[in-house]
Amino acid sequence: MRFTIASLATVLVGAVAVLAAPTPRYTGCKLSGISIPSEAFVDPNNSSNTLPGVAQNEQLAKIVLGYGSQNYSCTNGVPTPHGAVATLYDLSCAFMVSPEWADVLTRGAVQMDPTAQLAGIQMLKNMFNAQFIAGVHYFKGDFATPAFEFVDKTKFIGGVGGKIPALLGSDVGKRPLNFGAVPSLKLVAKQGMGSTFSSIYRLHTAGGVAPKTCDWAGEKQIPYAAQYWVYKSK
Ligand SMILES: *[C@@H]1O[C@H](CO)[C@@H](O)[C@H](O)[C@H]1NC(C)=O
Ligand SMILES: *[C@@H]1O[C@H](CO)[C@@H](O)[C@H](O)[C@H]1NC(C)=O
Ligand SMILES: *[C@@H]1O[C@H](CO)[C@@H](O)[C@H](O)[C@H]1NC(C)=O
Numbered sequence: 001m002r003f004t005i006a007s008l009a010t011v012l013v014g015a016v017a018v019l020a021a022p023t024p025r026y027t028g029c030k031l032s033g034i035s036i037p038s039e040a041f042v043d044p045n046n047s048s049n050t051l052p053g054v055a056q057n058e059q060l061a062k063i064v065l066g067y068g069s070q071n072y073s074c075t076n077g078v079p080t081p082h083g084a085v086a087t088l089y090d091l092s093c094a095f096m097v098s099p100e101w102a103d104v105l106t107r108g109a110v111q112m113d114p115t116a117q118l119a120g121i122q123m124l125k126n127m128f129n130a131q132f133i134a135g136v137h138y139f140k141g142d143f144a145t146p147a148f149e150f151v152d153k154t155k156f157i158g159g160v161g162g163k164i165p166a167l168l169g170s171d172v173g174k175r176p177l178n179f180g181a182v183p184s185l186k187l188v189a190k191q192g193m194g195s196t197f198s199s200i201y202r203l204h205t206a207g208g209v210a211p212k213t214c215d216w217a218g219e220k221q222i223p224y225a226a227q228y229w230v231y232k233s234k
Contacts, residue, residue: 026130027090031060034095036229040184040203043164051162051186051201054231058198062150062230063095063102064088064134067109067117069221070182070208079210082219083139088148089121090134091227102227103204107171109225110206137228146187146200148228154196156230161188166205173207177222180209201229 036054043049068086072079094102109117121132135150140157148156163183170181185202189195208224 025093025096026124027093027132027134029092029096031063031092031095034060034063036201036203037099040167040201041164044168045165049164051164051184055198055233057234058231059234060229061154061197061232062134062228063091064228064230065091065094065102065106065109065225066137066202066228067225068137068223070210070224071219071221072210072214073219074214074216077213077215079212079214079220081143083143084137084146084208084224085139086137086224086226087133088135088137088150088228089132106204106225106227107206110171110223111174114223145190148197148200148230156187156189156195156197156200157193158187158189158195158200160185161199162186167203170204171206171225173209174223177207179211179222180207181205182208182224182226196232197230198233199231201231202226203229 041051041053066086066088068084070084071082073082074080091102091105094105112120124130125132131151133151135148137146137148139145140147144159146156146158163185165183166181167184172178172180182202182205184205187200187202189198204227206225208222208226210220210222214220
């Protein structure tokens with residue numbers, strides 16, 4: 001482009017337009033039109049083994065990325081599930097970009113160094129003042145009752161209502177703890193425990209599986225990440 005006052009003006013107007021453009025959104029995007037892809041409900045190795053579907057009266061309320069650890073104790077040389085703890089991050093705006101981008105973030109979560117991850121989140125928070133943390137996931141003391149508490153005071157306390165192996169090609173975890181991806185699940189609310197939501201699907205899992213045998217004392221933490229799709233009864 002030949003340099004002229006007119007071309008300079010065009011560049012300046014363009015720059016001002018960029019500055020005036022709304023800040024890109026990283027959290028709190030609308031979920032209308034988004035639904036779980038049909039293949040996510042089916043055992044990749046057995047098409048007659050499926051997760052229970054979304055009920056007619058259920059509506060998608062949140063999609064969050066859980067990143068944390070699946071914990072295992074060791075009993076007679078065999079790892080035994082011993083709870084899990086994860087921080088939940090809003091993924092709604094990643095889905096506005098594309099489901100593939102949401103998947104990249106889920107896989108990336110498990111492979112990234114936790115310190116770098118926190119630094120990245122803090123940087124985006126400082127730049128855009130985005131509130132990424134949507135809540136926490138943990139287990140009640142019986143290790144069979146998954147609980148979710150969201151920053152907007154909503155919550156879910158449930159149990160497993162369906163389980164199939166992880167999607168083919170799932171991220172097996174961060175080396176040296178790369179023993180596989182935890183199964184896809186449908187969690188259903190336990191009655192009378194004050195759940196805001198009716199069900200939560202754990203999908204696009206990465207990592208979190210224990211080795212086949214163990215010799216550790218106490219509890220071993222295996223990093224994992226997953227997408228949690230949260231549904232509410234209409
Ligand atoms: C499913 O089948 C694939 C391809 O044959 C295999 O690699 C994988 O281990 C199987 N997964 C399970 C959970 O059996
Ligand atoms: C496939 O899944 C169905 C339903 O869960 C089960 O009854 C059947 O035994 C499974 N088949 C194989 C080969 O595992
Ligand atoms: C599991 O691991 C996390 C660290 O990711 C830890 O904070 C938590 O106390 C552990 N134990 C249980 C029972 O969840």
